[in-house]
Amino acid sequence: MTPRDPHDADAAVADGALPPQASAVPAVRPEPDGGDLGLEGGGDTVWGKRYRALTLGIVTVVSLIAFEASAVNTAMPVAARALDGVELYAYAFSAYFTASLFAMALSGEWCDRKGPLTPLFTGIAAFAAGLLVAGSAQRMWMFVGGRAIQGIGGGLVIVALYVVVGRAYPQRLQPAVLASFSAAWVLPVIVGPLAAGTVTEQAGWRWVFLAIPVLVVPPLAVMLPALRALPPSERSAGMNRRRILLALAVAVGAGLLQYAGQDLSWLSLVPAAAGLALLVPCVLRLLPKGTFRAARGLPSVILLRGVAAGSFLGAESFVPLMLVTQRDLSATAAGLSLTGGGLTWALGSYTQSRPRLEPHRERLMGLGMLLIAVSIATVLLALTDSVPAWIVAVAWVIGGYGMGLAISSGSVLLLKLSRPEDAGSNSASLQVSDALGNITLVGLSGVLFVTFGGGDIAATGPTASHQPAAFGAVYVAMAAVALVGAWVTTRLRPESR
Template sequence: MTTLDPRGADTASPSATVDGDTVLSRRYRALTLGIISVVSLVAFEASAVNTAMPVAAHALDGVELYAYAFSGYFTASLFAMVLSGEWCDRRGPLVPLFTGIAGFCAGLLISGSAQRMWMFVGGRAVQGVGGGLVIVALYVVVGRAYPERLRPAVLAAFSAAWVLPVIVGPLAAGTVTEQLGWRWVFLAIPVLVLLPLSVMLPALRALPTGDLTPAMDRRRILLALGVAAGAGLLQYAAQDLGWVSLAPAVAGLALLVPCVLRLLPTGTFRAARGLPSVILLRGIAAGAFLGAESFVPLMLVSERGLSATLAGLSLTGGGLSWTLGSYTQSRPRLEPHRERLMGLGMLLIALALGMAPLALLEPVPVWIVAVAWVIGGYGMGLAVSSASVLLLKLSRPGEEGGNSASLQVSDALGNIVLLGLGGVLFVSFGGGSVAAEGGHAGAAAATGGSHPAAFVAVYVAMATVALVGALVTTRLRPQATTGHATADDVSSIPPVGGAPR
C-alpha cells in the first residue's frame, strides 16, 4: 500500500504545508472556496431540476421521454467519469475540470433553450458528460493539492456544500418556474459559475504536476463506453417489462457485464481486501440508500395522503445529517477507526431502510420516515465520505484519477442497478397502479390501488443490500504485506484491469 506523495517543488505542494494549516488557511482558502462553490452550484441544479422537470416535459409535449431526461444524464456521466480519470492522470486535473464545467454549462443552455423534448434530453446528456468530468477532476484536485491529514475535512466540505441547495433548491426552482418559467432554472446557472472559476483558477494553476502517466488507456475508455451503452439499454428495457424489452435487456447485459468486470479494479466483485472493497462499498451504499429514497415521496403521497411538498421535506433531515456524518468522519482522532466508522454507517443505513416501511401502518406517525432518514443520512455521511478518504490513501501517485473514476463508476452503477431492482420489485408486487395514480395525494388509496407490499419489498431488499455492505466493511483494511502482493491484497495493483473478477 502506498499513499499519495505529489511531486513538485512549488509552494503549493502539500509537502510544503505546516501542521497548523487548515482547509481555510491562506494557502488553501481560494481553492477550497472555489471547490465548494462549484459543488454547491452542481448540487443546486440537481435539486432544482426535479422541481422543474415535470413542467418542462409538459411544455415540450414530451412526457413519454420524461425518464430519459434523467437516465441520459446518468448514462453519459458514466462514460465521462472514466474519461476524466484517464485525462487527469495523463495531463493533470486542470483541463478536464474546466472542460467539464464548460460542458455542464453548455448542456444547461441546450436544455434551457430546447424547443423539442429530444433536444432537452440531448442537453441533459451533454450536461452529464460535463458533470462526470468535473466530479472526478475535483477528487484529483483534492489528492494533489491537500496533504493527507486535510483531505477528510475537504471531503466533508463536499457534503456540506449540498446542505443549502438541498433545502433551498426545490423552493427556489418552484418559485422561478412559476414566476419566470422553467427555462430560467437551466439558463441562470451558467452565469453563476463564472465567479468561483475566477477564484480558484490561480490556485489550480499552481498545483504540482505529480506523477503523470505517459498516455491514456484507450481500452479503458472503450470499456467505459460499453458500460454506458449497456446501462442505457437496461434502463430502456426497464421502462416496460414486456417481451419487447427482452432484446434490449439481453444486449445491455451482454455489453455491461464483461465491460464492467474489466473496468473496475481486480477483485471488486469478490470484495478483495483494500481498494477493491472500498470501491464496491461505495456502489452498495449509494445504490441502497438512494434507490430506497426515490420511493419515499411516492409512498407518503399515495399511502398516507401527504402533499408532494411535505413528502419531499421528509427527506431534508437526511441531507443535514449526511453532512454531520461527513464532519464526524473528518475528525483526526477518529482516523484509526475509519473502517469501523464505515461499518457503523452501513448498519445505520440498514436500520433506516428497515424503519421507513413502518409508515405504511396507520397507527404509526408519518414522521417516522423523517426520523429514519436522519439516521440513514448520518450513516451515509460516515460511509461515503470515508470511502473517498480511503481511496485517496490507497491510491499510488499517478493513479488517483483512474481510481477516483472507478469509485464514481461504482456509485453510478450502484444507483442504476439497485434502482432498477427496486423498480422491478415494485411493479412485481403490484405497485404499477400506485405509480400511475400517485401523482395526487391519496389517489391510490381512494381508488383501491394501494399496494403497501410493493413498498415493503423495495425497502426490505435495500436494507438487505445495506447489511451486505456492512460485511464488506470488514474487508477494507489491506492485509499486512510481506514484500509482495497477494491474491487477496490488491490495494497496490493498478486499477486498469484485464482479467475477469
C-alpha cells in the first residue's frame, strides 16, 4: 500500500485546470524558525523534541494500517471459509480499495476547507469501526461491509497525514517524514503474515481484526497537542460537492470494472461498459488537466505515481503464484522472496531524503523507474528451469529500491509544487492516481494471464502443466509500463516562466 488522489481546491480545479501558479509555489511557507507549529528552534529534526510526538504518532498510525494490510492476506482464506462466503472472497479486498478511492477524494476537500485534524481522527475511528465489524461478522456480506468501512477510514487518514506533513513540518524536514512512511511498513511487512498466521491458528481469525482497534488510542493521544497547534485552513468556503460526487462515481466505476474482471465472459461486458462510462469522464475531471498527456510539472508527478505503483504491483501479484506453480517452491518460500523488496523500499526512501540529493530529485525518480523495469524483466529469467529461483529475490531487492526512490520522491515533489491551500487536493490526486494505477494495471495483468493460458493453472493448482507464456506476458507488459514511467520522469520539472 503505498504509498494517490484527485482534488484541487477551487471550482477551476474541479473542472480539471490547475491554477497557473500552482507549480511555482511551495506547499509549505518557508519559516526561519522551521515550520508552522509556532515553536522555536529551526535546527531540529523529525525525531527532535519539537516534532517527536507528532512523528511518533504518524509512524504508529501508518504501521497499524500496514500491519493490517499484510495480516489480512493471511487471515482472509480462513475467514471466507468460516463465513461460508468464498464466492465473495475477492470483494473483501475490492471493497476496501474502492471505498478508499472515494474517501481519499473526500479527505482532500475536507482538509483544504477545515484542516486535517477532523478528517484524520474521523478516518482512524472509521478504520477501527471497520475492524470491529469485520471481526464480529456472522455473514460474509457483513465482513465485506466491514472491509468497506475500513477503506473509508484508510482513505481519510492517508490524505490527512500528507496534509499534516505539509503544514506541520518545514520543507527541509518533509523528505525525512515521508521516508518514515515507507519505513513504517518494513516491520509489519516482515512480521505481519507470521503474526497473523499464529493468531489465526491459536486464537481464531477474528482476533486478527478485533485486536487492532485498542491500539489506535495511543497514537491519537500522542498527536493531538501538535495537531491542535496547526494553523487553521485559509479556505472558508464549503466543500466542492460536485468533486465529491465525481469521486464517488470513480469508485463505483472502478468497482464495476473489478466485478467484470472476475469473469471474462460476454455478460461481463455490461458492467465493464458501465464502469468505463462512469470512470473515464470523471477521472478526466478529477485529476489535474494534462495528467494523461504527461504535461510538465504537477500533472506528470501525479501520473507517475499510478504508473509506478500499478506496474510494480501488477507484476508482484503474480510472483508467488509463478514460484509455486512453475518452480515448485512452497508458499512460504515464495512469499519470503518478496520480503527483501520491502526492506530496500525503505532504503530507497531513506536515500531520496538526503538533503544533498534534493537538486537531483527528478533524476532519482528516473533511476527508480529504470530499476523497477529491470527488476520485473529479471523475473522473466526465473521461468527458465536452468536459472535458480532465488534470482526473483534478487530482482525484487532491486525493484523495491527503485520504488523507494520513485514513490517517496514523488510525494516530496508534489508538496513542493503545490500551494499550501492546495496540498490536500493535490495529495488526494496523488493517492487516487496510485489507486487507479493499481486497479488498471493489475486488471490488465489478470487479463493477459488468462489470455495466455494462466486459467488452466488457476483451475488445477500446483500440479498443472507449466504455462510460462502466461507469466511472461504479465512481466513483459509491466516492464514496458515501467519504461514508460521512466520517460514520464523527464516531464517532472515545470516549464520555466
